[in-house]
Amino acid sequence: MDAGAVVPCCPPITAGxxxxxxxxxxxxxxxxxxxxxRLRLFSKVASHPGGExxxxxxxxxxxxxxxxxxxxxxxxxxxxxxSERRGTWVYYRVAPSVVAAMSAMLDLRS
Amino acid sequence: MDAGAVVPCCPPITAGxxxxxxxxxxxxxxxxxxxxxRLRLFSKVASHPGGExxxxxxxxxxxxxxxxxxxxxxxxxxxxxxSERRGTWVYYRVAPSVVAAMSAMLDLRS
Numbered sequence: 001m002d003a004g005a006v007v008p009c010c011p012p013i014t015a016g017x018x019x020x021x022x023x024x025x026x027x028x029x030x031x032x033x034x035x036x037x038r039l040r041l042f043s044k045v046a047s048h049p050g051g052e053x054x055x056x057x058x059x060x061x062x063x064x065x066x067x068x069x070x071x072x073x074x075x076x077x078x079x080x081x082x083s084e085r086r087g088t089w090v091y092y093r094v095a096p097s098v099v100a101a102m103s104a105m106l107d108l109r110s
Numbered sequence: 111m112d113a114g115a116v117v118p119c120c121p122p123i124t125a126g127x128x129x130x131x132x133x134x135x136x137x138x139x140x141x142x143x144x145x146x147x148r149l150r151l152f153s154k155v156a157s158h159p160g161g162e163x164x165x166x167x168x169x170x171x172x173x174x175x176x177x178x179x180x181x182x183x184x185x186x187x188x189x190x191x192x193s194e195r196r197g198t199w200v201y202y203r204v205a206p207s208v209v210a211a212m213s214a215m216l217d218l219r220s
Contacts, residue, residue: 013152013153013156013157013204013209014156014157014204015157016153016157017150017153017154017157018149018150018153020146020150023146023147023149023150023153024146026143026146026149027143027144027145027146027148027149030140030141030143030144030149031140031141031144033136033137033140034137034140034141034144035137036130036133036134036136036137037133038137039128039133039136039137039140040127040128040130040133042123043123043126043127043128043133044127046123046124046218047123047124047125047126047127094123094124094218096218099123099216099218100216100217100218102216103213103214103215103216103217103218104213105213106209106210106212106213106216107210107213107217108156108204108206108209108210108213
């Protein structure tokens, strides 16, 4: 699945009941962040200088490089990261519109 | 587990790498929202008049009342809902500080 296929949704959680479609979309995104290793990897990419990171930049999360690659791929499939291959490595960066949609959905001020 | 035991955390995802402790705390919260039925129930409670709802208010999510109760309990255990028994029913409402912490963590503007 391409990250571009994920369309950010949804109204704030206080605005009304989520539709089944929107609930299914959002559940995929929340599920991608429901694992501590994936959350740490996500924060590493988000906070990396230049806003992007490759597996080559990540070595200290306590799991092997293939496992890191697997988790980054899951985050990309959920739409939270985008990726670009440059030479040997795939570089990941946060998909700002998708992450902003999750934040906005949980924003109780709105 | 009592909802009061869950302490909201964490810095914005762009601020730096999450600690293992914070990642484990946040993963529990995201996991609670990683199921479409739970997300719909959560939005139902959040958007219900008065900001609270009991199982008696919820009948049209396509699952049985015991399943609704089970999911609401999971959301409470993750700290996203608080609960209060009044008479026959347990009333649930959104735990604003916990949900705000999740939103803030994903807020890329900060």
